[in-house]
Amino acid sequence: MSALSPEAASAPSGGTFDGVVSHGNWIRDMHPLNVAVVLASISLLALATPRPVGLVSGCVAFLGIAVAAGVGGSFARLYAKLVVGVGLVLFVLRAAFVHGNHVLFELGPLAPTWEGVREGTTFALVVMALCGALTLYFVLVPMKTFMLALELKGMPPQATYILLASFQAITDLGRSARTVMDAQKSRGIETEGNLWVRARAFVPILAPVFITALNQTEERAIALDARAFNSGIPHTHVLQLRPAPAWERAATALTAAACLATIGAGLLWT
Amino acid sequence: MDLATLRDVTFTYAYAEMPALEGVTLQLQRGQLYGVVGINGSGKSTLCSLLRGLIPHFHQGTLEGTVEILGKDLGEWDAAELSRTIGCVFDNPFTQISGIKDTVFEEIAFGLENLGVSRSDMLDRVTSVSEQMGITALLRKNPNELSGGQRQKVAFASIIAMDSEVLVIDEPTSQLDPQSSHAVFEIIADLKARGKSIVLVEHKIDLMAQFADRLVVMRSGEVVAEGPTAQVLASPAMDAADVPRPEVTDLAFALEAVGKGLGCVPVTRREAEAAIATRMRGTQIHADRVA
Numbered sequence: 389m390s391a392l393s394p395e396a397a398s399a400p401s402g403g404t405f406d407g408v409v410s411h412g413n414w415i416r417d418m419h420p421l422n423v424a425v426v427l428a429s430i431s432l433l434a435l436a437t438p439r440p441v442g443l444v445s446g447c448v449a450f451l452g453i454a455v456a457a458g459v460g461g462s463f464a465r466l467y468a469k470l471v472v473g474v475g476l477v478l479f480v481l482r483a484a485f486v487h488g489n490h491v492l493f494e495l496g497p498l499a500p501t502w503e504g505v506r507e508g509t510t511f512a513l514v515v516m517a518l519c520g521a522l523t524l525y526f527v528l529v530p531m532k533t534f535m536l537a538l539e540l541k542g543m544p545p546q547a548t549y550i551l552l553a554s555f556q557a558i559t560d561l562g563r564s565a566r567t568v569m570d571a572q573k574s575r576g577i578e579t580e581g582n583l584w585v586r587a588r589a590f591v592p593i594l595a596p597v598f599i600t601a602l603n604q605t606e607e608r609a610i611a612l613d614a615r616a617f618n619s620g621i622p623h624t625h626v627l628q629l630r631p632a633p634a635w636e637r638a639a640t641a642l643t644a645a646a647c648l649a650t651i652g653a654g655l656l657w658t
Numbered sequence: 659m660d661l662a663t664l665r666d667v668t669f670t671y672a673y674a675e676m677p678a679l680e681g682v683t684l685q686l687q688r689g690q691l692y693g694v695v696g697i698n699g700s701g702k703s704t705l706c707s708l709l710r711g712l713i714p715h716f717h718q719g720t721l722e723g724t725v726e727i728l729g730k731d732l733g734e735w736d737a738a739e740l741s742r743t744i745g746c747v748f749d750n751p752f753t754q755i756s757g758i759k760d761t762v763f764e765e766i767a768f769g770l771e772n773l774g775v776s777r778s779d780m781l782d783r784v785t786s787v788s789e790q791m792g793i794t795a796l797l798r799k800n801p802n803e804l805s806g807g808q809r810q811k812v813a814f815a816s817i818i819a820m821d822s823e824v825l826v827i828d829e830p831t832s833q834l835d836p837q838s839s840h841a842v843f844e845i846i847a848d849l850k851a852r853g854k855s856i857v858l859v860e861h862k863i864d865l866m867a868q869f870a871d872r873l874v875v876m877r878s879g880e881v882v883a884e885g886p887t888a889q890v891l892a893s894p895a896m897d898a899a900d901v902p903r904p905e906v907t908d909l910a911f912a913l914e915a916v917g918k919g920l921g922c923v924p925v926t927r928r929e930a931e932a933a934i935a936t937r938m939r940g941t942q943i944h945a946d947r948v949a
Contacts, residue, residue, distance in 0.1 A: 530760075532758070532759075532760060545772075549758060552757075552758035553757050553758055556757045556758060556802070557757075559802070560757070560802070604752075604753050606716075607748070607750060607753035608753055608757065609716070610712060610716055610748070611748065611753055611754045611755075611756070612756065613712075613716070613737065613741050614710075614741065614745070614746045614747075614748070614754070614769075614817065615741075615756065615768055615769035615772055615816065615817075615820070616738075616741040616742055616769055616772040616773050616820065617741075617772050618737065618738050618741065619738050619741055619742050619772050619773055619774070620738040621742075621772070621773055621774035622774055623771050623772055623774060624770075624771050624774050624775060624776060624777060624780070625771055625777070626763070626764055626767040626770075626771060626777060626780050626781070626784075627764070628777070
């Protein structure tokens with residue numbers, strides 16, 4: 389198995405390529421699929437070990453890996469947003485509506501229970517553990533490198549293109565929406581202010597933005613054809629994945645084996 | 659074998675009331691640089707789509723008549739084979755970027771990856787084409803964040819890197835400044851010198867006059883003239899198609915109208931300079947004799 393050099397092949401220097409370039413961090417230099425195996429193993433272990441300790445440990449482990457990889461700050465900021473935007477909402481909904489015998493307090497029709505709080509905590513932690521693994525993965529591994537790894541494992545280029553283009557489409561739609569909003573603003577339409585004003589300005593631009601995107605789809609398909617995307621010839625790649633050293637392969641296998649063994653032992657014990 | 663042979667070709671886009679091409683008969687030779695001129699809506703881009711095989715493979719509609727590309731009926735061509743044989747640059751640079759590459763270097767290499775070109779060849783070709791196009795400073799930039807003109811250069815570089823035998827180029831300089839436009843035409847001339855067959859749609863008539871071997875003039879989906887560039891530019895077909903002539907040609911006609919013709923009809927600045935210099939020498943000799 390080879391490992392990644394995500395910026396190497398896209399880093400022309402003086403008109404030529406530098407060759408394989410490292411991120412300068414062994415975790416970020418790992419092969420995309422090895423990173424996936426390690427993070428999936430940790431997630432499974434976190435889900436299988438007694439709750440909520442296992443789940444909290446999983447989340448902390450992800451944070452630890454991010455710090456060790458030198459992306460602690462960006463991961464923590466992203467993860468904090470998810471905790472507040474997703475985890476907290478899930479917790480509140482469960483805590484407020486799950487029935488139980490031990491009512492904590494009553495607030496109108498709401499009567500949070502101790503059972504609800506426990507279930508909400510566990511459910512939110514499960515979601516956060518899974519979100520943590522995914523978020524950390526995409527902080528550590530550029531999407532294109534992951535797709536290249538999959539393509540080299542036999543995934544059709546059409547499938548990887550669709551995935552990559554879908555992610556790019558999010559950026560493109562955002563840019564297109566901003567352009568239309570700016571045009572609206574220049575015509576004197578109020579687009580800034582409170583949430584209601586923004587929503588009222590935003591909703592009417594959705595149709596033109598999506599219709600433009602649909603119109604561009606055909607042209608994009610023709611442009612791909614012009615680049616011989618469906619040439620019928622096996623594709624080569626300008627990006628190169630860094631060859632994975634033996635220790636990395638061994639460490640990945642050991643981590644996966646240890647996690648699975650722990651889960652297996654836990655299952656047999658119970 | 660001809661580059662393309664069209665016999666009485668009519669094409670109507672699906673749901674359109676009027677044909678985009680009507681009764682087009684053309685014979686294009688290999689190794690030539692054909693310029694296609696005409697006002698907006700005259701059928702130039704449709705002709706490009708037909709020559710590239712996008713009609714009928716991509717664009718739906720009714721196609722009548724016979725189209726042969728490199729000696730083979732268009733219907734017999736496989737779309738994949740066409741994409742390897744005929745390179746195509748479109749007029750809209752914003753939809754020609756693949757959208758999945760993070761750097762211009764990768765973007766130019768994308769077509770080569772699809773053709774299975776080896777990595778070392780790819781690096782050489784991308785480097786050489788980017789130097790030729792003068793875009794080495796853009797190589798590390800994100801193609802999705804480039805200006806229209808920069809995207810146009812990158813799209814053009816991406817296609818010429820693929821080294822196709824035939825090139826169909828639709829308004830490659832629509833977003834470029836005069837200097838960059840001239841540079842693009844120089845590159846096109848170089849491609850022709852290397853034996854490529856080129857069909858070029860362009861509004862910049864002065865550059866067409868300078869570089870095209872032959873001109874195709876279109877109006878309302880019909881070909882109103884086809885022939886050597888200088889001959890077509892001086893013909894009434896240009897007026898019939900509402901296509902402006904080069905300024906120097908207009909000047910020559912204006913001089914002729916007042917009885918002071920240059921003795922020839924120049925279509926390029928160089929030809930005009932030569933004709934005017936000859937006239938001035940003649941005037942000087944006459945003045946010397948009088949003196």
